[in-house]
Amino acid sequence: MAAPAPWQLRAARWIRPAAWVGGLVPLALIVAAGFTGGLGAEPIEEVTHRTGFATLLMLMLTLAISPIRRWTGWNWLAPARRTLGLCAFLYVCLHLVIYLVDQGFSVGFIVEDVVEHPYVTVGFAAFLLLVPLALTSTKASIRRLGKRWQKLHRLVYLATGLGVLHFLWLVKKDLRDPLIFAAVFAALMLARLAPRLVAARRRPAPVETRGPVHP
Amino acid sequence: MRGPDAPGPSVEEKKVQQMLIRKPEIPSSEITPEATYLNRRQFFGAAAGALAASALPTSLAACTMDEAEAAQRDEPNSYEDITSYNNFYEFGTDKSDPARLASRTLRTRPWTVEIGGLCDRPGRYAFDDLVRPHQKVDRTYRLRCVEAWSMVIPWRGIPLRDVLARARPRPGARFVEFTTLLDPAQMPGQRRSVLDWPYVEGLRMDEAMHPLTLLATGLYGRDLPAQNGAPLRLVVPWKYGFKSIKSIVRIRFTERMPATSWARSAPTEYGFYANVNPAVDHPRWTQARERRIGEWRKRATLPFNGYPEVASLYRGMDLRRNF
Numbered sequence: 384m385a386a387p388a389p390w391q392l393r394a395a396r397w398i399r400p401a402a403w404v405g406g407l408v409p410l411a412l413i414v415a416a417g418f419t420g421g422l423g424a425e426p427i428e429e430v431t432h433r434t435g436f437a438t439l440l441m442l443m444l445t446l447a448i449s450p451i452r453r454w455t456g457w458n459w460l461a462p463a464r465r466t467l468g469l470c471a472f473l474y475v476c477l478h479l480v481i482y483l484v485d486q487g488f489s490v491g492f493i494v495e496d497v498v499e500h501p502y503v504t505v506g507f508a509a510f511l512l513l514v515p516l517a518l519t520s521t522k523a524s525i526r527r528l529g530k531r532w533q534k535l536h537r538l539v540y541l542a543t544g545l546g547v548l549h550f551l552w553l554v555k556k557d558l559r560d561p562l563i564f565a566a567v568f569a570a571l572m573l574a575r576l577a578p579r580l581v582a583a584r585r586r587p588a589p590v591e592t593r594g595p596v597h598p
Numbered sequence: 599m600r601g602p603d604a605p606g607p608s609v610e611e612k613k614v615q616q617m618l619i620r621k622p623e624i625p626s627s628e629i630t631p632e633a634t635y636l637n638r639r640q641f642f643g644a645a646a647g648a649l650a651a652s653a654l655p656t657s658l659a660a661c662t663m664d665e666a667e668a669a670q671r672d673e674p675n676s677y678e679d680i681t682s683y684n685n686f687y688e689f690g691t692d693k694s695d696p697a698r699l700a701s702r703t704l705r706t707r708p709w710t711v712e713i714g715g716l717c718d719r720p721g722r723y724a725f726d727d728l729v730r731p732h733q734k735v736d737r738t739y740r741l742r743c744v745e746a747w748s749m750v751i752p753w754r755g756i757p758l759r760d761v762l763a764r765a766r767p768r769p770g771a772r773f774v775e776f777t778t779l780l781d782p783a784q785m786p787g788q789r790r791s792v793l794d795w796p797y798v799e800g801l802r803m804d805e806a807m808h809p810l811t812l813l814a815t816g817l818y819g820r821d822l823p824a825q826n827g828a829p830l831r832l833v834v835p836w837k838y839g840f841k842s843i844k845s846i847v848r849i850r851f852t853e854r855m856p857a858t859s860w861a862r863s864a865p866t867e868y869g870f871y872a873n874v875n876p877a878v879d880h881p882r883w884t885q886a887r888e889r890r891i892g893e894w895r896k897r898a899t900l901p902f903n904g905y906p907e908v909a910s911l912y913r914g915m916d917l918r919r920n921f
Contacts, residue, residue, distance in 0.1 A: 424675075424683035428747070499879075499884075555745065556864070557687075
C-alpha cells in the first residue's frame with residue numbers, strides 16, 4: 384500500500400478532536416433550542432426524541448467508519464470510531480435519564496413499561512448491550528481482552544438493530560424516519576458481509592471428487 | 599363575537615356550562631401574556647427554576663400528580679401552545695408542521711359544507727349560512743390525545759346537534775360521518791399517503807346529539823387558526839383527539855358505522871369509539887397517564903376524560919372490545 388499523503392498525516396492528528404466536535408453538535412443544538420424556546424410546547428418529549436435520534440445517528444456514523452476506511456484506504460479515520468461510539472453512549476444515557484425522570488423514578492411504572500411494551504423492551508435491551516462496549520472502550524481494555532474484544536464489540540450490530548426496531552415500533556404512523564435508519568443500517572451491514580461473501584466465492588473450489596479418479 | 603343585543607345563554611346552555619371545568623366567556627386578557635410563555639418555553643431556565651423552587655427529593659417521589667392536585671390545575675393552555683403543537687397530518691406528521699404551513703396554504707373562505715345522507719333537508723351551505731343562524735357558545739374542554747398528552751382549550755362554536763337538527767335526520771340515520779377537505783394543493787401533507795385521504799371520522803347519532811359535542815369555529819374568542827382545523831371542526835371532549843376531525847367539508851347521516859381513517863389504517867390500535875379510557879391501553883403504550891402540556895409531572899388520565907355524564911351512552915357495552 385502506498386504511504387499516506389501529507390494531508391492524510393495532518394488529518395490523522397485532527398480526526399479525534401474533529402469527531403468529538405461533530406459528535407457533540409446534536410447536544411449543542413438541543414441546548415441552544417432549550418434556551419430559545421425551540422423545543423416547543425412539549426420540551427420533555429422533544430428532548431427525548433432528539434437524544435434518541437442522535438443516538439441512532441452516532442451509531443450509524445460509527446458503523447460507517449470501517450467500510451469507508453476499507454474503500455478509500457483512509458486509515459486516519461480509525462480513531463473517529465471510538466469517539467462517535469462514545470457519543471452514541473452519551474446520547475443514549477441522556478435519553479434514558481430523561482425517560483427515568485419522566486416516569487418519576489417509579490420502579491413500578493418502569494418495570495411495567497419495560498415488560499409490557501415491546502418498543503420499550505427492545506430500547507432498554509439496546510441500552511444494556513451498549514454498556515459493556517462503553518466500559519471496554521479504553522486502550523487498556525483492548526489490550527487486556529485481545530481477540531475477545533473484537534467479539535464483544537460485535538454487540539454493536541445487535542444494539543443498533545434493536546435501536547432501529549425501537550424507533551420503528553414507537554412511531555404512530557409515519558415510518559419514514561425509522562425506515563431511513565433501517566435502510567442505512569442494512570446498507571452498512573451489507574458493506575461488511577458482501578466482501579466476505581465475494582471472498583468466499585473466489586476461494587479455489589474444493590477438490591472435485593466426481594469424475595475419473597486415479598486408478 | 600356575540601353582539602350586545604344577542605340573547606343570553608339558554609337554560610340548556612347554562613346546564614351544560616355547569617358540567618364544564620370553567621365558566622364561559624374568556625376575556626382576551628386571560629390569553630397567556632407572551633412574556634409568560636416565552637419564559638416557560640426557555641426550557642433550561644424553567645427546569646432550573648422548577649428544581650430550585652421544589653426540593654428535588656419530594657418532586658421525584660411523587661411520580662404522578664394526585665387527583666386533587668390535578669383537578670386544581672385545569673387552567674387553559676396558552677394560545678401559543680394550542681396553536682403551535684398540532685396533529686394535523688394534512689400538513690405533515692410533525693407537530694410543528696401545521697403551524698408553519700397551514701395558514702399559508704389553506705383557504706378557509708369561501709368554504710362550503712355539504713350536509714346529506716339520510717335526512718329530509720340536505721344541502722350545501724356557505725360557511726356563514728351554516729353558522730350564522732345558531733347561538734355561539736364558549737366551552738372550555740380538556741383535549742386528550744391518543745399519544746398521551748393533553749391540553750385545556752377554550753373553544754367557541756355551535757352545539758353540533760343544533761346544526762344536525764336543522765337537516766332533519768330521518769329515523770334510519772344511526773351514524774354521522776364527517777369528511778375533511780381533500781386538496782393536496784392546499785393540504786400538502788396529502789401528497790404522502792400516510793393515511794388514506796380524505797380524513798373521515800364518525801359518531802353514533804346519540805354521541806353527535808349529546809350537548810357536549812361541539813362544532814368549533816374559534817378558540818380564545820378568535821376565529822379558529824388554520825392549524826387548529828379552520829374554519830370549522832368537531833370537538834368531542836370525552837374521546838381521543840383524533841375523533842375531533844378538522845376542516846370539515848361534508849356531514850352525512852348514515853345507517854352504517856362510518857369507516858373512519860385511523861380505525862381503517864390500524865384497526866387493532868384505533869377503534870371507532872375511541873373513548874378516553876385509562877383502563878384500556880393502546881397496544882403499544884399506556885393510556886393510564888398523560889402529560890398536560892406545560893406541566894412537568896404526568897397526571898392520571900380520567901375515564902371519559904373527566905366527563906362522566908356521557909357514561910350512560912355506553913351502558914351495557916364492553917368498552918374493552920369497543921375501544
